[in-house]
Amino acid sequence: MPEPPTLIRRGRLVRIGAAVAVLLALVAYVVVQYVFGGKAAPRCQVVSGNGDGASYEFGAEQAQNAATVAAVGTSRGMPERAITIALATALQESGLRNISHGDRDSLGLFQQRPTQGWGNEKQIMDPAYSAARFYAHLKDVPGYSRLPLTVAAQRVQRSGYPQAYAKHEPDAALLAAALTGRAPATLTCEGRTADEPGDPAKVRAALVRDFGRGVAPESARGSTLTVPVNATAGSAEGGTGQRGWELAHWAVAQAATLGIERVSYGGREWSATDSGQEWRKPGKSIEDEPRTGAGTGTGEVRIVVGQ
Template sequence: MSETRDPRPRRRRLLRAVVGLLVLLAVIGYFAVQRDSNGGGGAPFCVAGADPVGEDETSATYEMSPEQAANAATIAAVGIAKGLPDRAVTIALATAMQESALRNLDHGDRDSLGLFQQRPSMGWGTPEQITDPVYSAGIFYDHLVDVPGYSRLPLTVAAQKVQRSGFPQAYAKHEPDATVLTAAFAGGGTVNCGGPAPTGPGDPQRVRADLVRIFGEDGPHTFAAQGGGQAGRSVGGGQGTPEAEVTLVEKRDGGEAATRRSRAMAHWAVANSKELGISRVSYDRHGWIGGRDRGRWQDRGGAKTEDGKGDPYGAGPGEVRIFLAR
């Protein structure tokens, strides 16, 4: 009696594997097309990287949703507003990446909540406070700076001294990505966010209030007169929608602290563009327009406004210009 097996089941398995692979490639291709369609007006996404304009595709990057980008931007901005070094920002970001995947959770182990899974019962604050990203990031940093020599400790050790986690080594795997995010928000990198341009309405008073809440009113920046400059102009990325403007200007002799804050403000605005109706952002020699250029920052001189009256990336020296759809 022959023991040769029927080859048909193996062929069917191979066929199913091939079909599954083709389906997967089709899905990947679909999302790639969605991302690049209309100059970046497809599915929303954000990418952080160390490259100043985001053109170097060989540099390390970290991709995230707009929600995650907004939370990461807030965590970084709070640390920068406190004048803390990049190492503190990296520790905070890696901790939130492990605890919540950069999502502001309304649940967790026992009574843990928020980005850092802080517990009201352990004295971290009320549930309302803990689920406020500005508060939760701020109190994390307050505890971190109380750790002697935290900036010289291994990240897992520093984070564990604040969090008292049951899995302290889990923070380590997030350090490389947290370092990329820190370079993007606090250093010389960039945050690119693609997806549909906001059609409005954005609230300049809310943007201004959020910036004041994070960075304070007594820092190395002042607000320009509301509605000045190019306010009311429209850009192609905003689908012809008029804009309102919030502009911050570095004070004279603000130094590197002011420059660092300016970068953080500009990238915070891009990361929060979907939520806040921000249509474009200009800082230094670069600018970002929602729904255009695949969500990348562009050099000054790279585009014109729809009415042809000038460069939408034209922030002056020391200025951060944030435009909102109306």
């Protein structure tokens, strides 16, 4: 007895659906092979410095942009709360990706609009510029640090969905604690670095772009840059130790783009060639020490660029 036409159609739909799924999986595989040379995109992770088990995993591009947003804020004397507000806003508006599209003429990390006076397209697509503009507007909000995050962000963004910022606050707070240096050794990235050899000059330029000329490395021997730690030039809320961890975490977050191979500070080292998933201390596991406080301050952060 022949099958009913309805069953035949359902069988065809199932086969077509399975074929489409296989095709999509193949396309995704080819894209990964083409873009990353057979390697998955590197991932980064930030963990809580309070020992409560909270963590947030994100991509290398997001880490790079988050580090820039935080550095631009602290270089302007903005407190950690301001960094949290900025990061939560960028997470909602763009997923911390520097996108060239959006609602109407919205662009970049914060989806700022050229027609609304935020700058021209080229400026807005510069993460350092767009972050600086966000902080300039936030600073003009009376009592922003005491306001709920959704209210403070909305006073700057004028979004149609102001409550959407709230869901990003926990992750943004973890990022801000690490990227301002308050929670030492809490940000790591996987070990894949840039395909091209690193360039110390590009690392120096990126440091100056994000932090200002006060952090330009005082020396560069071959592939190693030495960045002096000056508390007065960094975060408004911490001392030298916190400033050092701010710079060290920034370097790790930028590693995939700038070809950074190793970062050392406070007797600990992150290495891209050693999985890049922890800060090692010679002779002692990182888990043996608490991550609270600003850590042991030293006079310099060492950044080794891959060759």
